[in-house]
Each structure stands twice: as structure tokens, then as C-alpha cells.
Amino acid sequence: MKQTMMRMLLHFRSILLGVLTILVLIQAQDQSGFISIDCGLPQHLSYIHESTYINYISDTKFIDTGVSKRIQFKDDIQQQLEYVRSFPSGVRNCYRINVTSGIQYLIRVSFYYGNYDNLNETPQFDLHFGPNVWDTVTFSSNDLGFAFKEIIYTPSQDYIQPCLVNTGKGIPFISAIELRTLNNNTYTTHSAKSVLSLSGRFHMVSKSIENLQYRYKDDVFDRIWYSQLYNKNVARLNTTLHSDDLHQNDFEPPAIVMSSALTPVNASDPLELYWNADNGNDQYYLYMHFNEVENLAPNETRAFNIRVSDTFWHGPVIPIYRKVKTIYSTTPLTGGTRYPISLFKIENSTLPPIVNAIEIYKVKDFSQPETKQDDVDTITNIKNAYGMARNWNGDPCGPVKYMWEGLNCSIDGNNIQRITSLNLSSSGLTGQIAPSISKLTMLQYLDLSNNSLKGSLPDFLMQLRSLKVLNVGKNKLTGLVPSGLLERSKTGSLSLSVDDNPELCTTESCKKKNIVVPLVTLFSTLIVILLISLGFWIYRRQKATWSKSKKKDSMKSKHQTFSYTEILNITDNLKTIIGEGGFGKVYIGILQDQTQVAVKFLSKSSKQGYKEFQSEAQLLTIVHHRSLVSLVGYCDEGEVKALIYEYMANGNLLQHLFDGNTNILKWNERLKIAVDAAHGLEYLHDGCKPPIMHRDLKPANILLDENMHAKIADFGLSRAFGNDIDSHISTRPAGTPGYIDPKYQRTGNTNKKNDIYSFGIILFELITGRKAVARASDEYIHILQWVIPIVEGGDIQNVVDPKLEGEFNINSAWKAVEIAMSCTSSNEVERPDISQILAELKECLSLEMVQRNNVSTRARDELVSIATISETTILAR
Ligand SMILES: *[C@@H]1O[C@H](CO)[C@@H](O)[C@H](O)[C@H]1NC(C)=O
Ligand SMILES: *[C@@H]1O[C@H](CO)[C@@H](O)[C@H](O)[C@H]1NC(C)=O
Ligand SMILES: *[C@@H]1O[C@H](CO)[C@@H](O)[C@H](O)[C@H]1NC(C)=O
Numbered sequence: 043m044k045q046t047m048m049r050m051l052l053h054f055r056s057i058l059l060g061v062l063t064i065l066v067l068i069q070a071q072d073q074s075g076f077i078s079i080d081c082g083l084p085q086h087l088s089y090i091h092e093s094t095y096i097n098y099i100s101d102t103k104f105i106d107t108g109v110s111k112r113i114q115f116k117d118d119i120q121q122q123l124e125y126v127r128s129f130p131s132g133v134r135n136c137y138r139i140n141v142t143s144g145i146q147y148l149i150r151v152s153f154y155y156g157n158y159d160n161l162n163e164t165p166q167f168d169l170h171f172g173p174n175v176w177d178t179v180t181f182s183s184n185d186l187g188f189a190f191k192e193i194i195y196t197p198s199q200d201y202i203q204p205c206l207v208n209t210g211k212g213i214p215f216i217s218a219i220e221l222r223t224l225n226n227n228t229y230t231t232h233s234a235k236s237v238l239s240l241s242g243r244f245h246m247v248s249k250s251i252e253n254l255q256y257r258y259k260d261d262v263f264d265r266i267w268y269s270q271l272y273n274k275n276v277a278r279l280n281t282t283l284h285s286d287d288l289h290q291n292d293f294e295p296p297a298i299v300m301s302s303a304l305t306p307v308n309a310s311d312p313l314e315l316y317w318n319a320d321n322g323n324d325q326y327y328l329y330m331h332f333n334e335v336e337n338l339a340p341n342e343t344r345a346f347n348i349r350v351s352d353t354f355w356h357g358p359v360i361p362i363y364r365k366v367k368t369i370y371s372t373t374p375l376t377g378g379t380r381y382p383i384s385l386f387k388i389e390n391s392t393l394p395p396i397v398n399a400i401e402i403y404k405v406k407d408f409s410q411p412e413t414k415q416d417d418v419d420t421i422t423n424i425k426n427a428y429g430m431a432r433n434w435n436g437d438p439c440g441p442v443k444y445m446w447e448g449l450n451c452s453i454d455g456n457n458i459q460r461i462t463s464l465n466l467s468s469s470g471l472t473g474q475i476a477p478s479i480s481k482l483t484m485l486q487y488l489d490l491s492n493n494s495l496k497g498s499l500p501d502f503l504m505q506l507r508s509l510k511v512l513n514v515g516k517n518k519l520t521g522l523v524p525s526g527l528l529e530r531s532k533t534g535s536l537s538l539s540v541d542d543n544p545e546l547c548t549t550e551s552c553k554k555k556n557i558v559v560p561l562v563t564l565f566s567t568l569i570v571i572l573l574i575s576l577g578f579w580i581y582r583r584q585k586a587t588w589s590k591s592k593k594k595d596s597m598k599s600k601h602q603t604f605s606y607t608e609i610l611n612i613t614d615n616l617k618t619i620i621g622e623g624g625f626g627k628v629y630i631g632i633l634q635d636q637t638q639v640a641v642k643f644l645s646k647s648s649k650q651g652y653k654e655f656q657s658e659a660q661l662l663t664i665v666h667h668r669s670l671v672s673l674v675g676y677c678d679e680g681e682v683k684a685l686i687y688e689y690m691a692n693g694n695l696l697q698h699l700f701d702g703n704t705n706i707l708k709w710n711e712r713l714k715i716a717v718d719a720a721h722g723l724e725y726l727h728d729g730c731k732p733p734i735m736h737r738d739l740k741p742a743n744i745l746l747d748e749n750m751h752a753k754i755a756d757f758g759l760s761r762a763f764g765n766d767i768d769s770h771i772s773t774r775p776a777g778t779p780g781y782i783d784p785k786y787q788r789t790g791n792t793n794k795k796n797d798i799y800s801f802g803i804i805l806f807e808l809i810t811g812r813k814a815v816a817r818a819s820d821e822y823i824h825i826l827q828w829v830i831p832i833v834e835g836g837d838i839q840n841v842v843d844p845k846l847e848g849e850f851n852i853n854s855a856w857k858a859v860e861i862a863m864s865c866t867s868s869n870e871v872e873r874p875d876i877s878q879i880l881a882e883l884k885e886c887l888s889l890e891m892v893q894r895n896n897v898s899t900r901a902r903d904e905l906v907s908i909a910t911i912s913e914t915t916i917l918a919r
């Protein structure tokens with residue numbers, strides 16, 4: 043272990059090699075959650091470690107590069123250090139180890155040089171972790187060529203990729219990789235991107251051997267605890283402690299470690315320690331473990347405060363006899379290069395402070411986005427399918443300097459790297475075009491030219507909706523170029539190059555047995571029937587109450603009630619009307635704390651349905667989500683019923699889409715609105731119990747705040763006012779013409795799928811810029827009547843709002859149309875759930891965003907034009 047890692051006033055020296063002091067326990071051991079890899083160990087070998095009884099396995103399953111070597115100095119070293127894997131070729135070599143995502147791991151990599159290469163010179167190299175830079179591995183002369191690095195990390199994918207990187211200072215090698223799962227909620231940091239890297243972990247056990255270490259099975263997580271030398275001002279208190287006698291916490295420090303404590307010799311002195319930072323900008327997390335080792339007499343007390351860097355940190359700490367207490371940082375400690383720790387007793391304490399164990403971690407920044415696991419798996423499959431010899435390992439996209447040759451990537455809306463270009467030109471590929479290529483869904487550029495690819499140019503390439511450049515020239519492909527690709531090439535959305543494939547045809551004339559499959563089969567089963575009429579429906583009042591969801595977004599809120607006088611005050615005597623809805627007029631208002639609100643009066647003409655107004659309004663005030671307009675409070679005074687909502691500065695979607703608004707919503711803004719609204723609806727449908735049906739979704743009920751975030755309004759109102767006895771009251775909303783599911787009207791049966799239908803109609807309005815019901819001379823035309831024939835003809839360009847002037851990603855639009863089609867399917871069962879719609883809309887948005895963050899693609903005129911293709915429109919049926 044490197045001396046520079048940390049230095050405390052109580053000097054320590056610890057060498058992982060050297061005397062083995064672990065107690066020999068010959069019991070069955072629980073090693074669940076352990077992955078112990080002895081790097082370089084020949085393939086067929088595995089063993090039970092001679093002192094820890096941990097089962098070590100060879101690393102050959104986890105890496106296919108590097109060579110196995112054996113060290114020369116073998117005396118007195120731990121068994122897992124005897125072999126090394128060395129990497130004479132390739133700049134970056136990576137392990138890939140399967141783990142369980144979402145669980146916290148302690149990950150330790152060890153390096154023992156041992157003159158394995160007979161050069162008597164230790165190298166220096168870098169250590170990466172996926173796309174992130176972890177550390178630099180160096181060896182100093184007095185540590186016998188040993189180093190290790192340890193982090194605490196919660197993987198977000200199902201594997202981790204530790205990499206060794208040759209920086210021109212010698213050949214990288216590695217001795218061991220050890221993974222141990224930790225308890226949840228221990229060693230947490232303020233941010234998932236901040237990873238804890240071990241700086242020091244110390245125990246105070248008093249034994250004559252100064253470099254005494256404890257690890258598994260004393261430590262259930264196989265943390266290694268190092269001892270320290272101590273100076274004359276401190277003493278050790280020790281006791282015998284069996285693990286059964288110790289009341290543990292989730293950190294589970296070993297009983298042997300907790301059996302001893304450090305204390306000042308002079309009881310009135312503070313206990314003082316410090317550590318030095320390598321760099322003044324470093325950030326640290328400190329963990330101190332306490333256990334009272336003495337059974338105190340009734341007249342004795344031990345209580346002390348802790349200061350770190352001359353600032354109060356915690357206290358008073360009162361260690362409890364035989365019970366572990368851990369005091370730790372919840373935010374990083376910063377400041378300077380020296381961190382003094384001072385434990386000083388409080389006035390009424392009769393005994394001096396103690397500490398049993400200390401852990402210090404430095405924060406590592408692991409904020410580089412990883413590549414989406416699907417893309418990694420796919421590209422790995424492609425590599426394997428073609429038996430490619432490229433040195434492709436580690437994260438494909440990061441760090442940028444080590445991006446896989448022939449790839450380019452782009453960060454999507456979820457801060458994940460996606461592969462956007464693949465160049466396998468002149469790579470000696472044989473066989474067919476691998477179907478897995480179609481799973482690289484964000485691909486914009488694909489070059490497979492100058493290989494020996496055979497077979498046909500597959501239809502599945504059509505699934506690459508973002509593809510803008512496809513070069514398959516100079517191959518041995520046969521058959522007909524898929525019609526969809528030709529079509530896209532013709533419309534200019536794809537630059538297609540197919541030259542130098544002697545047996546590949548671009549016209550139907552050479553079509554032999556090929557059958558042209560119409561592209562758009564998806565919609566063939568849709569039936570276009572829509573009768574628009576406004577009907578009343580009966581809603582059976584459910585007595586169940588809405589309960590708060592456990593989702594993050596929900597929060598506590600007080601029910602606020604307002605008197606009519608207050609309402610008049612708030613609205614400046616009903617000065618400004620900002621809207622008029624199905625229920626009544628809406629006024630702008632300002633609360634005492636200057637919050638702007640919208641006050642919605644409920645029409646007095648309806649005296650029915652008020653009975654439950656108060657309880658329903660109360661319930662609505664607890665439904666909170668960032669994509670729902672929150673109810674601030676309500677007024678229920680005699681005939682006056684009003685609801686007070688948060689004010690939405692940008693009005694509603696209806697105004698933005700149709701009311702002659704000159705500020706045209708851009709395509710990505712429309713998608714964001716759709717995503718926001720879907721979030722809100724998802725919360726109503728899946729986050730509330732029982733679910734809340736909106737029953738009157740329409741653009742007028744989708745409001746926009748000052749940042750153009752969309753929120754759904756008026757949810758739950760039909761519930762508050764639904765009254766099956768007095769169903770003739772016309773102010774009660776039963777949906778709005780054009781947005782009501784035709785099925786719903788027939789059966790009166792209300793369920794989530796009715797809301798999905800309305801959502802689909804809104805989506806079509808966003809896509810087309812047309813109203814749900816448009817008037818053409820004497821007849822009313824419903825949007826579905828208009829849109830479905832055009833979609834079925836494959837003419838997407840003519841579906842999208844002409845006001846966008848072509849400023850949209852065609853694939854994103856295509857997908858949005860598909861989603862809207864499925865939402866409005868005449869068969870309820872075919873309509874997806876809102877959660878699925880949400881996921882698809884997000885993908886729609888990322889298609890558009892990837893396009894915007896576009897990486898360079900080859901200029902179209904560099905590729906051979908194929909304007910000579912058949913003019914036959916294969917899309918139309
Ligand atoms: C890791 O997981 C992948 C996917 O589940 C599997 O194909 C692979 O064989 C696993 N690797 C090892 C070494 O277990
Ligand atoms: C710990 O986290 C894992 C993964 O999130 C979870 O499956 C497990 O139930 C959690 N355990 C506890 C005790 O919370
Ligand atoms: C603590 O350790 C020292 C040295 O090993 C020993 O002399 C002493 O008896 C121990 N005290 C207790 C209470 O075990």
C-alpha cells in the first residue's frame with residue numbers, strides 16, 4: 043500500500059504481503075456476493091485460499107487478451123498474487139465481469155510485480171472503470187512492487203469493466219480482482235457520480251506485530267483493516283469480544299477490530315489524528331466506528347465531540363458498551379491538504395474519548411456516461427459474428443480517447459451513450475449482413491463497403507430509422523434492394539450506396555422470386571369508424587378513496603380552504619378572467635405570498651354533485667406530480683364552490699397549437715409536451731390508488747408553465763361532480779367531442795383505455811397541427827378520418843404539420859404516428875398502457891435529440907447517387 047495514500051499522525055505501515063496473520067477458521071464459509079478472481083491463473087485452476095478459505099477462480103472467463111505469467115519472488119505472499127496477467131499488446135485491455143445492477147459493491151484490484159518479467163523494473167499504467175478514469179497505478183521502491191485500489195460502486199448495468207491502460211511507461215499487469223457486495227444504504231454519497239475510493243482503513247488492535255491486518259472472515263465483507271503504530275501520547279484499550287457479544291449496525295465492522303480503542307494517555311487531553319490529502323481539491327468521506335470497550339461504573343461517563351478541520355463535525359458521541367455506532371459524512375469534506383481530527387471530551391464526561399476504527403475515502407468522479415447496455419451487447423455480438431480481430435474491448439464510447447475504432451457515439455436525452463456510426467469498411471467481413479446490426483437503433487451512419495458480404499440486402503435495415511448514410515458498395519450482395527430503402531433514398535432521407543455488387547438490383551426488372559412486402563402492414567387492421575356525438579354516460583360512484591402514491595413525485599400538502607371573501611381578495615374582486623371551462627369561469631389571483639394562482643369557479647347552475655365536493659377537493663389537493671397542475675386549495679361556502687390552482691404562465695396547448703399563435707411549436711417541443719403529459723397521465727393511472735381516470739383529456743386541459751413544461755389540469759373533476767342520479771346536468775363533463783372514445787360512448791364503460799384514446803387524438807393534433815374535429819364546408823371531419831388513409835399510404839411527409847416546414851426527424855415523426863395510431867386503435871385491447879406510451883415517446887424524443895446532437899456524417903455527394911431507381915412506389919398498396 044502506498045505511503046502517499048494517507049498519512050496519519052500515528053504513522054502506519056502496512057504491507058499486504060508479509061506475515062499472514064489471519065486466523066485459520068475451518069468452518070463452512072458464507073461467500074455469497076463474493077467474486078474472487080486470480081488474474082493469470084491458468085484456465086482449469088481454481089482454489090480455496092490457504093488462509094482465508096475464499097474460493098478464487100481463474101480470470102479466463104472474463105477477458106480474452108493478455109498473457110498469464112508467474113512471479114519470481116514467492117516467499118511470504120498471499121496466494122492470489124502468485125500469478126499475474128500481463129498486457130504486452132493493445133493500449134486498453136478490459137475485463138468484463140457480470141454483476142447485479144443496483145447493488146453496492148466493494149471492488150478491489152491488486153497488483154504485485156514480483157519481477158514476473160525478469161526486468162526488475164516496475165511499470166506505471168492507468169486504471170479505468172468503463173468510460174471513467176479510475177486511477178494511476180504506481181509502485182514505490184519500499185513497497186516491494188505491491189499496490190491495490192479499492193472503490194465502493196453501485197453498477198447501473200449488469201456488468202463492470204475494469205481496464206488497464208498502457209500509457210507508455212511499461213507493460214500493465216494485474217494480480218487479482220475481488221468483488222464483495224455490501225449492505226444497502228451504507229457508504230452512500232451525495233451523488234451517484236461520486237464514487238468512494240479507499241484512502242485508509244485502520245484498526246487499533248494492540249498486538250506486538252505492527253502490520254497486523256484483518257480481513258475475511260473476521261470481516262464479513264472482506265474489507266482489509268490495517269494497523270497503526272502509535273505514539274506515546276495515546277494508549278490502547280482492549281478487551282476480548284466475540285462477534286456474538288457485539289450488537290452490530292449495517293456497516294458490520296469486525297468484532298476483533300471493535301474490541302480495541304485508542305484513547306489519550308492523559309485523560310484530559312483530546313485525541314488527535316490527521317490525514318494529508320494528495321491534492322487540495324480532493325474531497326473525502328470519513329467513517330468512524332465506536333464501541334465502548336469498558337463496562338462503565340454508574341458514576342462514570344464517556345462523551346465527546348469531534349472536530350474535523352477545526353470545525354465541529356459531530357457530537358456529543360457517547361459510545362455504548364458492546365454496540366457499534368458509526369459516525370460518517372453525508373456530504374464530502376473539503377478543504378486543504380491536511381485534515382486534523384480532534385476528539386475532545388465534553389465537560390461532564392469523566393472519561394477521555396476513544397475511537398475503535400476509522401475509514402477514509404476519497405471521492406472519485408465517475409460522471410462519464412456509459413454506453414447503453416443493449417448497444418454494447420449488440421456490437422459485441424457483431425464482433426463475434428464476424429470473428430473480428432479488432433482490439434475492441436471496454437466501453438465502446440468512452441473515454442473518448444479510447445473510443446472503439448470505426449465507431450462514433452452520441453449522448454442521448456437520458457445521458458447515456460448511444461452508437462451512432464459504425465464503419466466496418468475494408469474489414470474482411472464474410473457471410474451475410476448480421477441481423478443484430480438492426481438493434482443499433484440510433485445508427486445514422488453505416489459503412490459495410492469493401493468486404494465480401496453475401497446474400498441479400500436485408501429488410502431489417504429499415505428498422506434503423508435514424509440511418510442517413512448506408513454504404514454497402516464493393517460486396518457480393520445479391521437480389522433486390524429493399525423497397526423501403528429505395529424509397530428513403532428517393533426522398534433524400536437516406537444516402538444509399540450499393541455500387542460494385544454485380545448481382546444486386548435496384549429495379550424490379552430483375553426481381554425473381556422476391557416478393558415485395560408492403561412496408562406498412564402495421565395499420566392494415568385498423569378500422570376507421572368514428573361517430574362524433576356527445577352523449578351522457580353514467581358513472582357509478584366509487585366510494586374508495588384516493589391514496590397517495592409512493593412515487594417520488596408525491597409530496598405532503600396541507601388542505602387549504604378559502605372563504606369567499608378571501609377569494610375576492612385574491613382575485614382583486616374577480617378582476618381578470620383568464621378562461622372559461624366546462625365547469626365555469628377562471629380568474630387570475632395572487633396569494634399573500636405573491637404566488638400566482640388560477641381560481642376556477644364551479645358553475646352555480648348545477649346544485650347537484652356538490653355533496654361530496656369538499657371531500658373530493660381535499661383528496662385532489664394531495665395528488666401531486668410535476669406533470670399535474672396542483673390544486674392549492676378550494677372554497678366551499680354555500681353555493682360558492684371554487685378551486686384554486688397553481689397558475690400556468692403559458693396557457694394551454696390549445697392556444698399554442700391552434701389559436702392563431704404565431705410562435706409555432708417546434709417538433710421537439712411538441713414531443714416534450716407529449717412526454718410531460720404522458721408522465722402526468724401515468725401518475726394518474728398507475729401512481730394513484732385507485733387509479734384516477736381523467737375522462738376529459740384535450741389540449742385545453744394541457745397547461746404550460748413558464749418553462750413550457752406541460753401539466754395536465756382538471757383531473758378528477760368528473761369524479762368530484764359525477765352524479766348518476768342527476769345526469770342531465772349539462773355542466774358535468776363527459777368528455778369533449780372528438781376526444782371521446784367511440785366505444786366509451788356506446789357502452790358507458792369507463793376505463794384507462796378511454797383516456798389513452800383521447801391521448802392518441804391529442805398526439806395526432808400535435809403531429810398534424812389539425813384539430814380533432816375540423817369543419818370542411820358543411821361537414822365535420824374527424825382527425826382519424828383524415829389521417830389514417832394518409833398513413834396507410836405511407837405518406838408520412840403529408841401527415842406532419844406543414845407549419846413545421848420540414849423541420850423534424852422523419853423517423854421520430856414516423857414513430858410518433860405509430861404511437862398515436864396504436865392509442866386510437868378501435869380495438870381497446872390493442873391500445874398500449876400509458877407507461878408503454880411514455881417509454882416510446884421518450885424514444886421518439888431521443889431520436890430527435892440524437893439528430894440534433896448530430897455527429898459528423900459523410901456528405902451525401904461523396905456517395906454514388908442512385909437516382910436511377912424505379913419510380914414505382916412500392917409503399918402504396
Ligand atoms: C455474463 O452475462 C452474459 C449475459 O447474461 C452472458 O452471456 C455471459 O456468458 C456472462 N459471462 C460470464 C463470464 O458469466
Ligand atoms: C438492497 O438493494 C437490492 C437492490 O436494489 C434489493 O434487491 C434489496 O432488497 C435491498 N435490500 C434491502 C435490505 O433493502
Ligand atoms: C490489552 O493488551 C495488552 C497488550 O497486548 C495486554 O497486556 C492487556 O492485558 C490487554 N488488556 C485487556 C483488558 O485485555
Ligand SMILES: *[C@@H]1O[C@H](CO)[C@@H](O)[C@H](O)[C@H]1NC(C)=O
Pocket residue numbers: 308309310311
Ligand atoms: C495532563 O494534562 C494536563 C493539562 O494539559 C496537565 O496539567 C497534567 O499535568 C497532565 N497530566 C499528566 C499525567 O501528564
Ligand SMILES: *[C@@H]1O[C@H](CO)[C@@H](O)[C@H](O)[C@H]1NC(C)=O
Pocket residue numbers: 339341342392
Ligand atoms: C466512581 O466510584 C468509585 C467507587 O465506587 C470510585 O472509586 C471512583 O473514583 C469514582 N469515580 C469517579 C469519576 O467519581
Ligand SMILES: *[C@@H]1O[C@H](CO)[C@@H](O)[C@H](O)[C@H]1NC(C)=O
Pocket residue numbers: 343344345390
Ligand atoms: C452532560 O451535560 C449536558 C448538558 O451540558 C447534558 O445534556 C448531558 O445529558 C450530560 N451528559 C451526561 C452523560 O451526563
Ligand SMILES: *[C@@H]1O[C@H](CO)[C@@H](O)[C@H](O)[C@H]1NC(C)=O
Pocket residue numbers: 448449450463464465487897898
Ligand atoms: C467519427 O467522428 C470523427 C470526427 O468527427 C470522424 O473523423 C470519423 O470519420 C467518424 N467515424 C465514423 C465511423 O463515422
Ligand SMILES: *[C@@H]1O[C@H](CO)[C@@H](O)[C@H](O)[C@H]1NC(C)=O
Pocket residue numbers: 465466467468489900
Ligand atoms: C471507414 O473506414 C475506411 C477503412 O478503414 C476508411 O477508409 C474510411 O475513411 C472510414 N470512413 C469514415 C467516415 O471514417
Ligand SMILES: *[C@@H]1O[C@H](CO)[C@@H](O)[C@H](O)[C@H]1NC(C)=O
Pocket residue numbers: 468469470492
Ligand atoms: C479494400 O479492402 C482491401 C483489403 O480488404 C484493401 O487492400 C483495399 O485497399 C480496400 N480498398 C479500398 C478502396 O479501401
